[in-house]
Amino acid sequence: MCKPKEHIFISFIWLKFAEKIVDPNPLISLLTHLMANSLRLYLTCIRNTLEAALCLQNFPCQEVERHNKPEVELKTSPELLLNPVMICRNEAEKCLIETSINSLRISLKVKQADELENILTKKFLRFLSMRAEAFQVLRRKPVQGYDISFLITNYHCEEMQKQKLIDFIVQFMEDIDKEISELKLSMNTRGRLVATEFLKQFI
Amino acid sequence: MMACFERASPALREILLKIHRAERPVEIDYHVHEFGSVHYHVQCSASDPHCAYLSLSTPLLSRGLTFSSHLPEHILETVNGVFPRIIETIEPSQEGYQLTLKLDFSRIPHSKASTKIITEISSVRAVILSSHLKEILTKVDSNGMYKPIKLVYRPSEPFFLIKQQAKITAVFPMRFKENEDVVIATSFFQELADVGNSEKCRKAPRCIWSPIPPPELRGESIEDLCTNCGFVTFDITSRHVEGKNLDKTVWNLLNFYTFVKYYVKSTRGFIQRRMRLRLEKLIRPLHDDVDVDQEDRRPEKKAKGCKRVKKWINASKSKIVRKRRKLMNKIKRIRFRIKIHSFVGRFRRRWLKLPKFSRVTRYIKLE
Helix, strand or coil: HHHHHHHHHHHHHHHHHHHCCCCCHHHHHHHHHHHHHHHHHHHHHHHHHHHHHHHCCCCCCCCCCCCCHHHHHHHHCCHHEECCCECCCCCEEEEEEEECCCCCEEEECCCCCCCCHHHHHHHHHHHHHHHHHHHHCEECCCCCCCCCCEEEEEEHCCCCCCHHHHHHHHHHHHHHHHHHHHHHHHHHHEEEHHHHHHHHHCC | CCHHHCCCCHHHHHHHHHHHHCCCCCCEEEEEEEEECEEEEEEECCCCCCCCEEEEECCCCCCCCCCCCCCCCHHHHHHCCCCCCCCEECCCCCCCCCCEEEEHHHHHHCHHHHHHHHHHHHCCCHHHHHHHHHHHHHHHHHCCCEEEEEEECCCCCEEEECCCCCEEEEEEEEECCHHHHHHHHHHHHHHHHHHHCCCCCCCEEEEEEEEEHHHHCCCHHHHHHCCCEEEEEECCCCCHHHCCCCHHHHHHHCCCHHHHHHHHHHHHHHHHHHHHHHHHHHHHHHHHHHHHHHHHHHHCCCCCCCCHHHHEEEEEEEHHHHHHHHEEEEEEHHHHHHCCCCCCHHHHHHHHCCCCCCCCCCCCCCC
């Protein structure tokens, strides 16, 4: 699971070496390319882990009769839980996948470069969590230490295709990053336009 | 744009236009409250339709002390100077108000110019505030140079003016209650500073934002210098205070806090709208997947086809016999009504012979 880190480390070393002999402009494009690659690796790692972990079956509660609860949330029976897996792209971005016999919980920490991205991410993910029923697999409250969490049960796997579920989660991760960046850009553009209009009043 | 950025009060303008355009004498007694602290009282009686009385109460700029309840002389002179033939100051002013004006509508022409005149009269509050600020600035003598003058227009929103040799510096300490507002406003101030220093707005006042108090405010009280969103500084030069630009500059400086708050509020609404739009796009893939799965499980719809052919295909032998019997009974009933001798047999044989039904599925080989 640490492969993405190794890749990033090796690429970083090569980058440092290349700095001395190569022009800086192509270096920036190379860096962008490497970052895109690291994102691909990160998402591929998550996808492969989900494919292995999404083998859920119906399992009634062992403690209460006629109850059927997601065991990953209760964590009362250790024999029904699998080892949690944490996949880190860097210190700011990570993914925690906790599996049990009848349910799976995925928690995501989204990158936040500055204060503005921080509040935008918080607002947007809180907005989505409040409307969790529309997503069906989204948890209303994220796990502590993470920005957003999904809870997939065996019932979801019966209603929906496993591959499509995994595609949805990976696509969701990409879309969130894209949306936060777009929001930040549009806010800055808007601020610039408003500032120009304000200063024009003096002229 | 928000109503408070307009110099003329829209509600007051509407009332004065109504009085001016009324065909018959009207009795009017309106109280108009704006922005929580501005109060207008308009009175017009039917016995004297050409005269109206306008009383105004507004917070004035103060130097950090208690609010003044009486207007200084120079302001009254400025107000009288707006339209001396139309406006007349009444002293003493009505109780509870700082200023009472008598407006003579007979001197306002009934043409397109009337709207412009009434708009100027409706901006009496802006005239008062601007002239007050102008007076404060001009009264600063050489001893007062480089000393910050603290002005309070609204409580908890003081700003500073520092008169220097070649310019006047206006410093706005910015404070917000919520952390989100602080972040949104900070990004706005950074953009404002960038745009202010760019080539496009080189004629506009130079704008600087800093998270720490500027050196000009050294020595001021700690309460005034404690902020969570930094300090915005405008450098006003002689170009911005010449002629008509002076009114614009003064009005913009007075409304800077309101402008920033309005921007923060509208940005929050903008973020909310964007999030709602994005929500639909994010949900769509999941619902499409669910729909596809449900479609796979639904049985395929069969083609309807022709009803008559269906009937023939589905007709069994017993059904055919039953139908034949019914038809025969019908014919017998008809037969009992009409009796034609010797014709009946021939008629029956020719016309009432029933065709033999056979299953459509059985094919007859054509020769």
